[in-house]
Amino acid sequence: MPPGLGLLLLVAGLSATMSSASSDAIAGVSTLIRDLYVLATGRTPSARNVVRFSRIALVVTIGLALLFALASDNVITYITRMISTILSGLFVSAILGRFWPRYNWQGAIATLICASATSLIIIANS
Structure with a gap:
């Protein structure tokens, strides 16, 4: 493959990856603020706290993603x-x-936690 075409494909792939990561981070923050915060406190955050809570949720979401990515050997293994x-x-x-x-919804939360924990146990067992 010519280097110019390879560079173009690499840039396109990185652009798609960054776009997906941005969308995933936004979805994670939205879920933490609009669903989990309301579930835990019973109310939506006040207007003056939304930006601060969103930033905290973004750091938590990206931090978890980074921890999961660092625990993997390669991208394909991480994705699977x-x-x-x-x-x-x-x-x-x-x-x-x-x-x-x-x-x-309580059963759905329990199902998500138990099925994810079971999957992680199976992944950890060689």
């Missing part, structure tokens, strides 16, 4: 492990939510 960890809980939640009428 994260997908298996996250989607295992989402799959079980989707199936139970579709076919079990009494399945509620």
